[in-house]
Amino acid sequence: MRIGVLGVGLIGGSIGLAARERVEGARVSGWDPDPQALERALERGAIDVAAPTVEAAVADAEACFLCAPVGALAALAERALAAAGAECVVSDVGSTKAPLAAAARDERFIGGHPIAGAETAGVEHARGDLFDGAIWYLTPMPHSSGILYERLHRLLKAFGARPVAIEAERHDRLMAALSHLPHVLANVLVGQVVAASQREGEPIPAIAPSFRDATRVAGSNSDVWVDIYLANRAAIAKELERTSAALSEVANALRAGDEAWLRDWNERARAARKELVERDLAEGPLHELAFVVPNRPGVVAQVALALGREGVNIADMTLAPAPDMRSGSITLWIAGDEPARRARRLIESLGFAVAER
């Protein structure tokens, strides 16, 4: 499979490594506006070929990933889509999806976002196993090609990831809370401790483990994060307002010396964190669900989004058009008895009869 990677940094480089290590016959063509980054990607074995232009990297690709900072993605998508063939799926890895709204009008474009990474930058830190077990959000539109969605899903599975469909706007609101807020808070925490040290006229004698854990992502790659903050500024600002309100509530309980409130608040946080972390790890026996759908645009996106919305993970999928091309057979593999039951109910509620094999 020929794969184009535009922007060969931490994430683009990891895609290149994952493809070259795990996808039979993969040939990765990379491009980056920074010639040194491109050279380092070649040295690291993250790409097979250093392409001289976007067009050359994309020319005969079957899949193309846009891996530049979010602020550069819209223009890059336009260029890549103009150069890509009719059968090439074009995706991106941007941490926010709103900037790709125009590109998403093309049936070959399916937005994406791996929830894996690091506070580091550049291909030096890229890893072929970076996406193992990681959720990889996909944002198909009703007009997105079902065939290309399936190809992308399969490729991401080969990278070790767990693709999950979600609407672009929901994705951005969710990420504001789940990823962007922790990055803002890490920066604020560092600032608070520096200010406390100055106020006390004391150097900080020792860094507590809790401080180290909670501030790991402080000051992450500015080239990437300033773009994310700007692209999702309204949703992040809203999250910060909610956070301020929550902090005020804690401050009030502290001033009042409200032991019962503090105990209950702390217990609820422990239980909620445990549930969130364990839910991420939950797996189970694989169920194979097959159903026939009419061959109309949007049907794959409709099914994938319905399951994604209810937290049902599609472990694997295949799509087989009938010979007359008027219908197609979709097979989904769902891990866990309860998620499989839920998936079946959801698919049936969309009007499709499900057979379990």
Ligand SMILES: NC(=O)C1=CN([C@@H]2O[C@H](COP(=O)(O)OP(=O)(O)OC[C@H]3O[C@@H](n4cnc5c(N)ncnc54)[C@H](O)[C@@H]3O)[C@@H](O)[C@H]2O)C=CC1
């Ligand atoms: N770092 C992380 O943990 C994660 C990052 N992302 C997203 O992945 C994307 C890339 O981030 P990283 O790989 O971490 O950054 P990076 O800084 O390691 O790599 C970015 C690369 O893009 C190149 N670039 C800059 N402008 C470009 C353009 N116009 N066209 C093509 N390439 C261009 C840079 O030269 C650099 O090599 C960002 O959109 C980010 O939001 C997504 C998930 C995780």
Ligand SMILES: O=C(O)C(=O)Cc1ccc(O)cc1
């Ligand atoms: O290092 C971490 O914990 C991260 O949070 C990495 C990360 C950064 C940006 C993303 O859009 C997704 C994941």
